[in-house]
Amino acid sequence: MNVLHVHSPGLLTTVQDCGRPGAAHWGVSASGAADALALRAGNLLAGNSANAPALEITLLGGVFSFERAAVVVLAGATFEAQIGDASISPWQPVLVPAGVELRIGAARTGARCYLCVHGGLEVPRIFDSASTHVTTGLGGLDGRALRAGDRIPIAPPAATVPGGTSTPAWLAQAYVPAAIRVTRGPQWDWFDADTEAVFTSTAYAVREQSNRMGIRLTGPVISQLTEEPLVTEGVSLGAIQIDGTGQPIVLFVEHQTTGGYPKLANVCSVDFHRLGQLRPRDRVEFEFVTFEAARTAFLEQEALLRQLQHRSGP
Amino acid sequence: MSTDYTPRILPASDHAVLVRFGVGPGEGARSRVLQFLQALESSPTLEAMEETPAIASREAPPTHRRVWCSKAIRNVHPAYASVLVSFDLQQWSLDDARDFVTGILASMAQAPAPARREILLPVCYDADFALDLQDVAARHGIAAQEVIARHAAGNYIVSFFGFSPGFPYLDGLSTTLTTPRLAAPRTCVPAGSVAIAGAQAGIYPMDTPGGWRVLGRTPVPLFDAAAWPPAKLRVGDRIRFQPVSRHEFDRLASTGCTLDDSGHVIGGAL
Numbered sequence: 001m002n003v004l005h006v007h008s009p010g011l012l013t014t015v016q017d018c019g020r021p022g023a024a025h026w027g028v029s030a031s032g033a034a035d036a037l038a039l040r041a042g043n044l045l046a047g048n049s050a051n052a053p054a055l056e057i058t059l060l061g062g063v064f065s066f067e068r069a070a071v072v073v074l075a076g077a078t079f080e081a082q083i084g085d086a087s088i089s090p091w092q093p094v095l096v097p098a099g100v101e102l103r104i105g106a107a108r109t110g111a112r113c114y115l116c117v118h119g120g121l122e123v124p125r126i127f128d129s130a131s132t133h134v135t136t137g138l139g140g141l142d143g144r145a146l147r148a149g150d151r152i153p154i155a156p157p158a159a160t161v162p163g164g165t166s167t168p169a170w171l172a173q174a175y176v177p178a179a180i181r182v183t184r185g186p187q188w189d190w191f192d193a194d195t196e197a198v199f200t201s202t203a204y205a206v207r208e209q210s211n212r213m214g215i216r217l218t219g220p221v222i223s224q225l226t227e228e229p230l231v232t233e234g235v236s237l238g239a240i241q242i243d244g245t246g247q248p249i250v251l252f253v254e255h256q257t258t259g260g261y262p263k264l265a266n267v268c269s270v271d272f273h274r275l276g277q278l279r280p281r282d283r284v285e286f287e288f289v290t291f292e293a294a295r296t297a298f299l300e301q302e303a304l305l306r307q308l309q310h311r312s313g314p
Numbered sequence: 315m316s317t318d319y320t321p322r323i324l325p326a327s328d329h330a331v332l333v334r335f336g337v338g339p340g341e342g343a344r345s346r347v348l349q350f351l352q353a354l355e356s357s358p359t360l361e362a363m364e365e366t367p368a369i370a371s372r373e374a375p376p377t378h379r380r381v382w383c384s385k386a387i388r389n390v391h392p393a394y395a396s397v398l399v400s401f402d403l404q405q406w407s408l409d410d411a412r413d414f415v416t417g418i419l420a421s422m423a424q425a426p427a428p429a430r431r432e433i434l435l436p437v438c439y440d441a442d443f444a445l446d447l448q449d450v451a452a453r454h455g456i457a458a459q460e461v462i463a464r465h466a467a468g469n470y471i472v473s474f475f476g477f478s479p480g481f482p483y484l485d486g487l488s489t490t491l492t493t494p495r496l497a498a499p500r501t502c503v504p505a506g507s508v509a510i511a512g513a514q515a516g517i518y519p520m521d522t523p524g525g526w527r528v529l530g531r532t533p534v535p536l537f538d539a540a541a542w543p544p545a546k547l548r549v550g551d552r553i554r555f556q557p558v559s560r561h562e563f564d565r566l567a568s569t570g571c572t573l574d575d576s577g578h579v580i581g582g583a584l
Contacts, residue, residue, distance in 0.1 A: 021400075022381065024389035025351070026537075026545040027475035126539045136478050136522055138539060186326050231338055232476070232483075234391025234398025236327035257391045258476035266327035269403050291408050294328035298403050 002154040010062035015140035020129035031133040035276030042075025042116035044308035047161035052120030053130035061104025071118040077110025091167040110277040119157040185263035203283040221246035238267030268294040330400035343395035352425035431577035438563035443531035470553040480519035480537030480545040499525035533567035546573040
């Protein structure tokens, strides 16, 4: 059995998979990877099932090694990364020899990458998921970010690593900065007629206080038409709430299951990965699309992702 | 307040629909939310039980743990007067979700009535646990004992869970105890803390940050991630608080009390 050693953990490194849906009615947030597209693609490129547990690395990575040789893929934003003295690129399966240090430095652009290890990480599962919900200390490795000295077993791989070394063009394109697609939210009509124009012509600034629970944005004040408070209701991932100061907050993977702020819009599923790559002081713009267009784009992306499953070597 | 409970379905996002029962909290909306949840759990599956296609996105939970009657449902979020249903966008379009929910609404009348549990939950209002008791008493110009009396006299109902795992939002706090949240939340509210905020009462099952005003603590564990179901309370439970001494609290806590299926607190062995 292989083991991953954590020599230094990096800024915020947690075990993540695609999360734990199915328990929201008990107040359990689905959590999971902030950029699930990268996690899944990275896993498929590493010869894992898409949902295999991996390390989510945020802004600044750490130093790791393996007891036995391991094949890994770094997926998501491009980080400075080396195996021993050799630089490595994202989206490519690479071999880390036993005991050799894998050093992951700063992100060049974007915010997060996933260290996907062939075989997948083994941690106790909560509701069938390895994902860490940092805010409540649930899941992952003891419900927390990694520390120096942590050791995580790696499951024996079930399949071979796929062949092919070229990064699919669509995957690179998915990370080229672009406006984030949104649909209208449940309280769309609580805001005045100018709101859509303002919302889609503003380059919002991402605030420092952003995290896995929510991405706080700064921009022109958005006013409600009514003083009436919203009766608390369930909230969807990617909901864009307007808070008491007229500023947007995008609810993110660790969001609470219910909320009381009005929701102007909701990020489309196809663009959730863009949320996971936002860093403080980034600028983000939005565009409204129809629900039909949102689903069409999502299905196209899923079909492309499925193709990565079929690149297996002999 | 409107008494029109005609259910309305609207899209919340590209992967979720919101079902609303009227505009505000109250018994009429809550009973409908509960009935809807019952129907969602117990309706005969409306689709063929085919193998989920090998999707690169997520794996379905093991069958013995599936709560809802369709595999396409990802999550269900009940609230005061609404239920949000999120679904797998690979399997359903919004129209599919809307059709499904319409079917569930039509089947609500046939859903079995949930077992109605009456729960007496021990709460200790000892100074070590009653972190905000004096402050709440001062705000209302009454004695701390009076705050305890009014809090413990309430007949509460679990409306829904939210905020954190197993955290119950309880209806039924005396209007004379309406108190705003703390201006600055605590970084850690101890597990078991019984608290109030605005017109609501609640209980923190886990150590988490929180801004509600803490009046006491219960020794009964309310959330166990290793158990199924993990939350010991249920939507619709009737709760009364039973004041207990610090000695009794310590006894219950150290000998391991739990809430059984019928809602009785079973103390640990003496």
